[in-house]
Amino acid sequence: MTFPDRQQPVGAKEAAIRDFAEQAEYGQRAKLGVEGLLVGFVALCWSLFQLWFSSPLPYVFNVGIFNDSQARLIHLAFALFLAFAIAPATKRAIDRIPFYDWLIGFGAVAVCLYGLVFYDDLVRRAGQPISLDLLIAGLGILLVLEATRRSMGPFLVAVAVIFLLYSYFGRAMPEVLQHRGASVTRILEHQWLDTQGIFGVPLGASTAFVFVYVLFGTMFNKAGAGHYIMQLSLAFLGHLRGGPAKVAVVSSGLNGLISGSALANVVASGIFTIPLMKRTGMSGIKAGAVETSASINGQIMPPVMGAAAFIMVEYVGIPYADVVRHAFLPAAISYVSLFYIVHLEALKLDIEPMCHQQIRPAKALLLRYGLGISGSLMVLGSIYYLVLGIQLGFGSLAPLVLAAVIGALYLTALSVSARHPDLPPENPDGALAALPQGWEVARSGLHLLIPVIVLVWCLIVIRLSPGLAAFWATVSVMAILVTQEPLKRLLRRERGLAAAFANGCRAVVEGLVLGARNMVGVALATATAGIVVGTVTLTGLGLMMTDAVGLLSGGNIYLVLIFTALVTLILGCGVPTTANYILVASLMAPVIVELGSEAGVAIPLIGVHLFVFYFGIMADSTPPVGLGAYAAAAISGESPIRTAVQASVYGLRTAILAFVLVFNPELLLIGIQSLWHGLAVAVASIAGCLMFAAATLNYWMVRNRWWETVVLLFVSVALIYPAGWLDLLYEKYDALPPSALMREAEAAPADARLVVRFQGTSIEGETVSRLASLRLGPKADGAARLAHSGLHVSTGAEQVRVTQVRFASYAARLRLESGYRITAVYRAAQRPSPGFVYIIALVLLAGVAFSQVQRLQPERRPFPFRRKPEPDPAEESP
Known part of the structure; x- marks a missing residue:
C-alpha cells in the first residue's frame, strides 16, 4: 500500500488519495482487467447469498434454507476466495492474479465446502474426528491466517498465532496463566470443527447481521446519501x-x-x-x-x-x-x-465565516425553522400512527398495504425533489461563491429518508431481528437506486428513461459488488478473532486473566x-x-x-x-x-x-x-425514572463535556487563566458524574436481607437495575462473591422480572438460592451459576440529590464566566455585560 505524495497536483492528489483508501479498504488489487469480472461476479454472488439468507424468502418458498453453521461456512468461503483474489502475497503481483492465487482461492473454497457437504457426518462424529477432518481443519486455519495477513497485515495474525501456541504450551506458562495444555487434535477440533473458534460468535454476527448492514450503507451511499448529507450540512452550517x-x-x-x-x-x-x-x-x-x-x-x-x-x-x-x-x-x-x-x-483563530449571507431578523428565522421542524415532526407523527393503524386494521394484509403506503410516500417525496434542481457535484477546489439554501437542499433529497425510516421502524418499533430489518432497508434502497432517475425524468418530462433505468440497474450491481468487497476484511477479522475467543474457552484463560490482572493491579x-x-x-x-x-x-x-x-x-x-x-x-x-x-x-x-x-x-x-x-x-x-430526569442528565452531561473541551483547549470566551482551567475541569466532572462526589460523603446503597429480593424486584421501576450480591463455589473449588447489576425489564412480578435476566431462584425460610441460569442470558454473561446463594440485596440509599452538585458547579462556572467576560472586548460581550459607549467629546455640541 503506497501513501499518496502530498506534493502532487490537486486532481492527481485527489485520485491518489482515493486509490490509497481503496487499497486500505479493499486490498491492493483494487483495479483489475478481465480477471476483475470474475472477482466481481463472485462478490455479486456473495451479496445475493447474504440477502437471501437474511430474508424471509427461504421460508416462504421452502428452498435454500441454511442453518447458522452452514451459512458461516459459505460466508467464510466467499471471504477467503475474494481475499486471495484482491490481496497479493507480495507487492510484485498487484495488477494481475497469478495462477497460484487462483489455486489457493479455489482450495480455500473447497476446504469450507467440505464442512458444508459433509455437515451431517461431522455432526455425527463430533468429538471423534477422522484424519481427513483434522487435515482439513489444519489447512483451514492456515488459509484464514494467510488471508488475514494479506488483507490486514501481520499484527492480527501474530496475535492469533500467540494464542494458538498458548493453547499447546499451557504447561510451560507462568503459574498464574498455566493450564494443562491441549493436544494438536483438540486444538484443531475446537478451532475449526466446533462453533467456539473460527466459526464462533464473531463470525456468526458477521454472517447474520454485519454483512447486510454494510451492504445497506454501501447502497445508501451509492444512491447519493453521502453527497446529500454533505450539501445539507453545508447549507445549514456553512x-x-x-x-x-x-x-x-x-x-x-x-x-x-x-x-x-x-x-x-x-x-x-x-x-x-x-x-x-x-x-x-x-x-x-x-x-x-x-x-x-x-x-x-x-x-x-x-x-x-x-x-x-x-x-x-x-x-x-x-x-x-x-x-x-x-x-x-x-x-x-x-x-x-x-x-x-x-x-x-x-474563536481562538478569529476565523470569519466562509460566505456571508443576508442576515434575517431573529423572528423570521425562528418562524421559518420552527415551521419547518414542527411540520417535519407532524409528518413523521402522522406516518407513525398511520402505520400502526394499518398493522392493527389489516392483519395479514398489512405488509402489502404498508408497501403501497411506502410507495406512495416515495412518489410524493420524489415529486417534490423533481421540482428542484439536482445537487451540484462536489468541487473541493472551486471557489464557493454562495452557500446552498437549506430547505431547498432538504427537499431535493426527501426520498432518501425512506430507507432510514424503514430501518428505524423495523428495528425500534416492531423490533424485527437486525438482519431482517437491514434486509428490508436494503431492498428499499435498491428500489430507489433503480427508479429515482427514471421517475425524475418522467416527472420533469425529460427524455432518456431507458438509459436512466439501465444506469440505475448498473448502480445496484456495482453497489452489491462494492458491499461484498467492503466485507472481506471484516469477515476475516471476525474469523481470526474467533481463534482468540476459542483459546479463551478452550483453556479457561478468562478466569486466569481475572487472577493475573487482579494481582498486577492490586484489585484497583x-x-x-x-x-x-x-x-x-x-x-x-x-x-x-x-x-x-x-x-x-x-x-x-x-x-x-x-x-x-x-x-x-x-x-x-x-x-x-x-x-x-x-x-x-x-x-x-x-x-x-x-x-x-x-x-x-x-x-x-x-x-x-x-x-x-x-x-x-x-x-x-x-x-x-x-x-x-x-x-x-x-x-x-x-x-432514568422520567423524561425530565433523562433531559436533566443529558443537558448536564453535555454541558460538562463542553466545559472539559474548554479546559483542554485552554480557551472559553478568552484564553483561560490557570485557575480557570482547574475550575472548568472540576465543573466538567461534577456535571458529567455528580454521583461521584456524593459517593465520597455518603453510602450509595442500603443492604437488605436476601428475603427482600422478590419484593425489591417487583417494586423497582420498569427497565430498572437491581444490585444483588451472590456467593458460591467456583469450578476450582474456591469461594467467589459477585456483585451483579441485574436487568429487570418491564413491570411484572418479581420472579418474571428476574427471569428477564435469565435468572431463576428458589426462596426458602433462611436463604435464597439460584436454581437455574438460562444459557447465553444476561445473567450467564455475568458469570452467575446455579447453586449460588444470594447474600444481600441493595437499594439506593437516601442521600442528597445530585442537584446540589449541579448548583455548586453552576455557581463556580458563573464565577469563571464573569472573570472572562471582563476580559472580552466590549463588542464581543454578551448583552447583559455590554457597556454603553462613552460619548465622544469632539462630537458634543458646545
Whole structure:
C-alpha cells in the first residue's frame, strides 16, 4: 500500500488519495482487467447469498434454507476466495492474479465446502474426528491466517498465532496463566470443527447481521446519501464561524449512521471539507485532525457503530434496540462536544465565516425553522400512527398495504425533489461563491429518508431481528437506486428513461459488488478473532486473566481500566476496530466486571463493552499508526504524525467519557425514572463535556487563566458524574436481607437495575462473591422480572438460592451459576440529590464566566455585560 505524495497536483492528489483508501479498504488489487469480472461476479454472488439468507424468502418458498453453521461456512468461503483474489502475497503481483492465487482461492473454497457437504457426518462424529477432518481443519486455519495477513497485515495474525501456541504450551506458562495444555487434535477440533473458534460468535454476527448492514450503507451511499448529507450540512452550517469544520463534524456524524469505516469517511468528506477549512484560515494540521476525529467518532454513532453493535448483542445478551438506546446519548455527547471544540478553535483563530449571507431578523428565522421542524415532526407523527393503524386494521394484509403506503410516500417525496434542481457535484477546489439554501437542499433529497425510516421502524418499533430489518432497508434502497432517475425524468418530462433505468440497474450491481468487497476484511477479522475467543474457552484463560490482572493491579479497578485502555490502543495500531473489540472484550470485559464486583462496584456489562469499543476506535487516530490521520494528512498536505497528535488531543473527551460510562450508568439511560430526569442528565452531561473541551483547549470566551482551567475541569466532572462526589460523603446503597429480593424486584421501576450480591463455589473449588447489576425489564412480578435476566431462584425460610441460569442470558454473561446463594440485596440509599452538585458547579462556572467576560472586548460581550459607549467629546455640541 503506497501513501499518496502530498506534493502532487490537486486532481492527481485527489485520485491518489482515493486509490490509497481503496487499497486500505479493499486490498491492493483494487483495479483489475478481465480477471476483475470474475472477482466481481463472485462478490455479486456473495451479496445475493447474504440477502437471501437474511430474508424471509427461504421460508416462504421452502428452498435454500441454511442453518447458522452452514451459512458461516459459505460466508467464510466467499471471504477467503475474494481475499486471495484482491490481496497479493507480495507487492510484485498487484495488477494481475497469478495462477497460484487462483489455486489457493479455489482450495480455500473447497476446504469450507467440505464442512458444508459433509455437515451431517461431522455432526455425527463430533468429538471423534477422522484424519481427513483434522487435515482439513489444519489447512483451514492456515488459509484464514494467510488471508488475514494479506488483507490486514501481520499484527492480527501474530496475535492469533500467540494464542494458538498458548493453547499447546499451557504447561510451560507462568503459574498464574498455566493450564494443562491441549493436544494438536483438540486444538484443531475446537478451532475449526466446533462453533467456539473460527466459526464462533464473531463470525456468526458477521454472517447474520454485519454483512447486510454494510451492504445497506454501501447502497445508501451509492444512491447519493453521502453527497446529500454533505450539501445539507453545508447549507445549514456553512455560514457560521468555522463553518467547514462544523460541516465536517455533522456530515461525518450523519455518515456514521450508515457507514462503519472511519477511513472511508475521512476520504469521502475530507476531500471536500479539509480544503475549505484551510481556506477559511485553519491550519492544515488542525483541519486534518478535525476531519479525523469526526470520522472516527462516526463509528460510535448508532445504528452501525463500525459493525461492533451487532457483536455486542451476542456478548452482552441484550436486544439490539437496547444496545442502540444505551449507545445513543454518549455518541451525541461526543459529537456535540466536538462541534463545540471546532467553534472554540474558530474563536481562538478569529476565523470569519466562509460566505456571508443576508442576515434575517431573529423572528423570521425562528418562524421559518420552527415551521419547518414542527411540520417535519407532524409528518413523521402522522406516518407513525398511520402505520400502526394499518398493522392493527389489516392483519395479514398489512405488509402489502404498508408497501403501497411506502410507495406512495416515495412518489410524493420524489415529486417534490423533481421540482428542484439536482445537487451540484462536489468541487473541493472551486471557489464557493454562495452557500446552498437549506430547505431547498432538504427537499431535493426527501426520498432518501425512506430507507432510514424503514430501518428505524423495523428495528425500534416492531423490533424485527437486525438482519431482517437491514434486509428490508436494503431492498428499499435498491428500489430507489433503480427508479429515482427514471421517475425524475418522467416527472420533469425529460427524455432518456431507458438509459436512466439501465444506469440505475448498473448502480445496484456495482453497489452489491462494492458491499461484498467492503466485507472481506471484516469477515476475516471476525474469523481470526474467533481463534482468540476459542483459546479463551478452550483453556479457561478468562478466569486466569481475572487472577493475573487482579494481582498486577492490586484489585484497583481504576488501574484495571487504564491497563485495558492501553492494551486496546496498542492492539488498535494493527488490528481493525471490530477485531480489536472482539479481542479485548472477550479477554478483559469479564475481568473488569469481576474485579469491579470485588471492589464493591456493580458495573453494567454494556458500559464495559462500550469502554473497550471507544478506546478501540481511538487507535485510528493515535500515532504512530492511524490510517484515518494518514489519509487526512494526505489531503491537507501536512505531517501525519502531527495530525494524529492533534486528533488525539481532540479525542481526549471521548477517552474521559469512556471512563465515566463505566461508573455512571445514567449516561447509558439506565436508571432514568422520567423524561425530565433523562433531559436533566443529558443537558448536564453535555454541558460538562463542553466545559472539559474548554479546559483542554485552554480557551472559553478568552484564553483561560490557570485557575480557570482547574475550575472548568472540576465543573466538567461534577456535571458529567455528580454521583461521584456524593459517593465520597455518603453510602450509595442500603443492604437488605436476601428475603427482600422478590419484593425489591417487583417494586423497582420498569427497565430498572437491581444490585444483588451472590456467593458460591467456583469450578476450582474456591469461594467467589459477585456483585451483579441485574436487568429487570418491564413491570411484572418479581420472579418474571428476574427471569428477564435469565435468572431463576428458589426462596426458602433462611436463604435464597439460584436454581437455574438460562444459557447465553444476561445473567450467564455475568458469570452467575446455579447453586449460588444470594447474600444481600441493595437499594439506593437516601442521600442528597445530585442537584446540589449541579448548583455548586453552576455557581463556580458563573464565577469563571464573569472573570472572562471582563476580559472580552466590549463588542464581543454578551448583552447583559455590554457597556454603553462613552460619548465622544469632539462630537458634543458646545
